[in-house]
Amino acid sequence: MEKLVAAGADANAKHLGTQSSAFWIAAGDGYITRFLFENGLRQDSQTEGGHTPLFGIISGQNDDISLPEAFITAGADVNHTDRALRTPMHYAANRALAEILHKHGANLFAKDKYGMTPLHMACKIGRLDAIQFLLSKGAMVDEAAMAGWTPLLYSTCNEEDDFEGFPFPPNPYTGTSRLEVAKILLEQGANIRAATTDGQTVLHGAARLSDTELVRYFVEHGANVRAVNANAETALHNAARTANVEAVRYLIDQGADVHAVTTEGETILHAACSRANRTTLTFISNILEIILDNGIEVNAKDVTGSTSLHLLYEQFYRYQSCNTEAFNLLLRRGADRLVANNDGEKVMELIEKDEKWAWDDEGFLKAKQSPYEHTHRRGGKGRGGWGRGRGGMRES
Incomplete structure (x- = not known):
């Protein structure tokens, strides 16, 4: 140079x-x-x-x-x-x-x-x-x-x-915890119940971050556990989406509305099932049990007509990974395999056509073959449909 x-x-x-x-x-x-x-x-x-x-x-x-x-x-x-x-x-x-x-x-x-x-x-x-x-x-x-x-x-x-x-x-929050920042701001008089124009609160954010310590801190300092945003989502919905067992249990104990339903018809059970990923699928049974123990209707439908069973199958399909324990837990707690969504799709039939999963003699889910032997042939799915955007799980 x-x-x-x-x-x-x-x-x-x-x-x-x-x-x-x-x-x-x-x-x-x-x-x-x-x-x-x-x-x-x-x-x-x-x-x-x-x-x-x-x-x-x-x-x-x-x-x-x-x-x-x-x-x-x-x-x-x-x-x-x-x-x-x-x-x-x-x-x-x-x-x-x-x-x-x-x-x-x-x-x-x-x-x-x-x-x-x-x-x-x-x-x-x-x-x-x-x-x-x-x-x-x-x-x-x-x-x-x-x-x-x-x-x-x-x-x-x-x-x-x-x-x-x-x-x-x-690189956001590298070497700094959000809790440290929150403490400083609140010590200076920040309004813990402030909300954006679409109703987002700090508790929504903390739950979405899956930061249990921050969730606890905000609740202890006056955050509203029942606050809803413009989509009628609560912090409990966000905690369920991230499969944060500790945060879900804590928010429920603090009075969060377990029966809250979003404008999309999503219960906290839908939230937990619709956002499961490869990591959370391995331990999602714990959070489903907590939710079901609080009286959530297992066959409730969202605006697409999907039940939690539909949504959990969607995640199995998307990630080609299945926690049969979680799926069968829903069945044992009353999930109906024959309920059709708005496209007429029933989980019973979807499993029967699946290359990887099958029903056992007692009507519970089992693996057909090793996941490593499975060839993924179908495309991805938008919310409410496999392979064809928002309207269908059917194969072409």
């Missing part, structure tokens, strides 16, 4: 196809970053996302905290906004970097196009010391961004792929 620059190469040259410069390619390398800086790196150069080099340094890709000082002294704008209207402060990876920006006049309360302040962003990503710094400087602990998302609500958000427009994809 030294030879190229000595021969006249431009430190700001961009790749013809990607428009990326050497700085962004090597942003995690302190030596190269400083070399480029000392050889003409322009502080006003921007990526297609509107990021100047200061954004790359501040977002935590480099451990040398003297670099931001050098960049700012050389003219980097601490309040420059990218295409999402975020400033470098939105991306500050830690307290030290946030303090440097603040010292040079960065706006601690700037809002991006979604109404998110640096505090919202720090809570979403889990940057604990940055959160503490921002709160110490007067950041509003309950300020609502678009759709009513407060910093506390963002701390329970698990949309890890929702980082469009970032200089670099972050």
Whole structure:
């Protein structure tokens, strides 16, 4: 690189196809970053996302905290906004970097196009010391961004792929627990019962994250165990979907509505059966037993006409993995193999046509052959139908 620059190469040259410069390619390398800086790196150069080099340094890709000082002294704008209207402060990876920006006049309360302040962003990503710094400087602990998302609500958000427009994809909550963040926010007066415009609460989020400790903490500090969102989903539905036995038992003990039904007609039994995966299928019997012991109707139908038995078979089919104990538990507790969904499909007939599973002489499920000998011939299924989107399990 030294030879190229000595021969006249431009430190700001961009790749013809990607428009990326050497700085962004090597942003995690302190030596190269400083070399480029000392050889003409322009502080006003921007990526297609509107990021100047200061954004790359501040977002935590480099451990040398003297670099931001050098960049700012050389003219980097601490309040420059990218295409999402975020400033470098939105991306500050830690307290030290946030303090440097603040010292040079960065706006601690700037809002991006979604109404998110640096505090919202720090809570979403889990940057604990940055959160503490921002709160110490007067950041509003309950300020609502678009759709009513407060910093506390963002701390329970698990949309890890929702980082469009970032200089670099972050690693949310690496080395920081959500419980630590929640404690700090609540100590500063955050409203634990705040909800988004579609009714999402922190308890919905904690249950969706399958974080039992966080679920307990929120309930102990006043979260409403019966809160429903716009789809009439409760935290108990989310705990059931993640097959979190401890959280399901705890929420029920705390008064959660075991008979709550979503706008899709989903009971907590549907929720447990519809989201089972390769991992949870191995221990789903435990959670089904808890749910059934609380009086849930085993043959209740959702809006597609599917019972829990239909939905559990769907997961067996999808993952080519079967927990016959769980399936037979539903049967022993009264599940009807002959109930048809809206497409006329009955679990009795689906099993009879299946290459891998069969009914034994007593009407319970058994394996036909080793899963490793089975050839998967059919396609996947959307909710309510195998192989043909939302309307059918039938083979073509």
